[in-house]
Amino acid sequence: MSSISQMTQAILLLTSNFSKNKEVDVTPLNPSEWGYFAFWLHKNNLTPDDLLKTNFKEILQDWNDEKITIQRIEKLLHRGGALALAMEKWQRIGIWVINRSDSNYPKQLKKKLKTLSPPILYGVGNQKLLNKESMGVIGSKKISKENLIYAFNLGEKIANDGYTLLSNGLLESAVEGTLNVGGSATIFLSNSLLKSSLSSFYRNALMDGSLVLVSSSSPESLYDSNSSIENNQYVYMQSSTTIIIETKDKDIILSAKEALKNKSISLWVKEDSNLKSNGQELIQIGVKKLPNGFTEPIEVDNYDSIASKEEIHKR
């Protein structure tokens, strides 16, 4: 297995967490800090890999920032041991790393979020799917039986219409619907990429090239609300058109509000008769209501098989 480029190594050292736990001694640069610093490097005709040279302090002699101090940069750059241990573990099971200048990096994400787009994406599976024309579907973990079927049908329809399904990893039935008819899917994960890449639910699709899991968080990171909101954003930005299925989830409402600030984003909601006020809330902030009959209802005897599969996957 080949090692990653010096450029990616330098960006990882400056921006990433290498273990499950938050860094104690030094905080990696967040996307906006990184954007700022990278802009300065660029302006001075430098590239991140220049920082791996022994004379990097001379290179940075004109850099001056209160939060991004030279000491902080130095500490981050000297995490080479941690980088190597983590990359060895991740690459061994097939996890790859790309940065913004990589040709497979999601183009819409970079275009719309600019310097706020994630500096590093971790992933597993077919990288080429990242820039396929796609349709987003967002949902939450707890889902009614009715919506479970709906999501499955929607996944199937997206595939049949020739799109790649783009989702946030919570709606397994939509992914199943898509894969079931030979479609492809891109899933943005807000955490736990490593764990998901080992799940038997995704395994065959990852191996036959019809699925890619991608995450801006370190592969072993755990759930936190901020990354969950950001992660939904990535789905909205990359797909342009996204259907929201279940609306009880606060992260979804917050992320939709944020995404709609960008005029080119179009969001649709499938209203759930059981959830009155939240659907309205989404519509009030500018999410469009999905017409009835957008997908055909599924036959009843198929339902049980989906429901029972769903049960299995939850265990």
Next chain:
Amino acid sequence: MTKDEALQLLRTSINNPTATFHEDQWEAIDALVNHRKKMLVVERTGWGKSSVYFIATRALRDAGYGVTIIISPLLALMRNQIVSAERLGINAVTVNSTNIKDWQLISQQLLNNQVDALLISPEKLANEKFMETVLIPLSNKIGLFVVDEAHCISDWGHDFRPDYQRITRILQQMPSNMPVLATTATANDRVVEDIENQIGGIETIRGTLVRDSLILQNIKLPDQASRLAWIVEHINSINGTGIIYTSTKRDAYMLSTWLNQNNIKALAYYSGIIHDKFEDTHLYRQYLEDVLMNNQIKVLVATTALGMGYDKPDLGFVIHYQLPASIVAYYQQIGRAGRGISYARGILLSGYEDADIQAFFINSAFPSEEHVNLVLDILNKYDGLSIPNIQKHINLGKGQIEKVLKYLDIQSPSPITKNSSKWYRTPIHYQMDKEKIDSLTQLRYKEFAQVEEYLNSRECLMKFLRTELNDKDITDCGKCMNCNPSNALNTSFTHDNGVSASNFLKHNSMPIEVRKQFPTGAFPIYDFKYRPPENELAEEGRVLSKWQDAGWGKIVAKNKQKDNYFNDELVNAMRDMILHWNPIPKPTWITCIPSLNHKELVPNFTERLAKELGIPYIEAIIKVKQNQAQKMMANGFYQCSNLDGAFEIKEIIPNEPVFLIDDIVDSRWTFTVLSALLRRSGTGEVFPVALTSTANG
């Protein structure tokens, strides 16, 4: 750091105010400390590799860098090094299986920046608990990364170790601002090149390997009895203490027994060797290394488990009881002798079993494709399985399964991964690289052929070895049996020693350790507990021979396969073994394990043995179910399930100690199960006895 500053540190560390650097030592330190380079240093043992990394550690720590990680397979022998590190004010600690309870504390000291160097063994990198509690929390602040015995990185080398594959991949990912030192004493051009290619961006410093004090000699003595006789006759004429290398654990055990019987102090050393007085094998091996180090024995009889880095400057001789696998391995092993003395011997004995043993090792180096696929298929069906659970699904032995997992785990990317105690299938397509396996296998045969060539060589033996190692400035040594025949030891031995060795081989029984735990769920009928009570366990037993071995093994095999009758010679041998063994409490009767296929074979033998021992033979066990042959069952779970309900014990049997006889012992489950059944039916202690063992090792 300047050269003068480094020189001061060197003088302090070795406690010698006039010491100077050996060739290349300063160059290596300068490259690591001042230029943060990746270096491969190939220098003979004794050159002073540890001075390089401890001086570099001192310099880097003084400049505010983090801890040095030193990965070495031989930690016990680094104790001397830790002392010299202390002279530089370097606080070096080690984390190993004997101090697990201290890991948390050591980890805290490491995080508090109180430790300068951490010494670990390569296999620690595969230990999840160690990685999570010690190394990963620390890894943000590693100042220098040292890999000792780096030739193990190369699978084209003579001593590839799977755990080093992980080190290679970690080194590949080290960014260019991280200094790395890889060291070895034994690497030919092919291995150096392979390491350079694999790690990338590494520079090599290489010195000469010559060892002036060694007198080399080769002796062909085809049968084992002759070699035993020769060793006993000549070993005391060699000055000092030394090592005898054997190819198998069994021979290490056998040879050390033989030497002790002849009043030559010897101990056996191999992987997994245990002793009642020591908590685990690690501690006992450490003890054995010390005993030789302090010259408390004449010889340590060891397999290659007594490996790299064993540094005893006054080691007087290294004898090989069998041919080693390659010239490089041989050079490394004899290179342990004569480091700090002017005269030492390297003697290569060889016999007719050599080629068979090496062929066995070569052919069993990789798991079969069939086994690999079985394991991958079963892992693909589940979300993680532990090894005992894999055993329940497929009929492969634990060892076979572990071999497959170990092999697959070091592939990169790997089709499997371990998380806690479970193995998972990763989403990676995998095809065994049969071409590579074939070429490695061919290479191993070629390397062994070179050893045979060395054995028959008429030219300078040292020159032959150094040529194979691609050493520089090679000239005749003037000392070996070919350069100066008068230096060679006489190859003869007395008739008496020959007869005595031959008798010994025929009286070389081994203990049978019965099982002390049953697999859960394998005995629905007998209902054995996971840990059976003490009074259902068998005592330690004895087995007369190893299948096809040079003592009785060949006769047992022929009697079983061709004659279907164990002859009286075996009855007598077994009687002598039992009399010599004399177990306590003394058994008062004898019984045997019945078979439905060979109804007469074992009972007939047991009846004759009973007469010889003068105790009654009683048929106590009845076979009630025709099960499959036990040898078809590959793992413990299947072996146990196959026995469940297969036997019953007769109602009236003596409540006294008993010998339990069988012809062949392999997994020991049959003995374990029947001993438990006999004890439940009210007998006294049960002593298992078998004619031959087909178990590995």
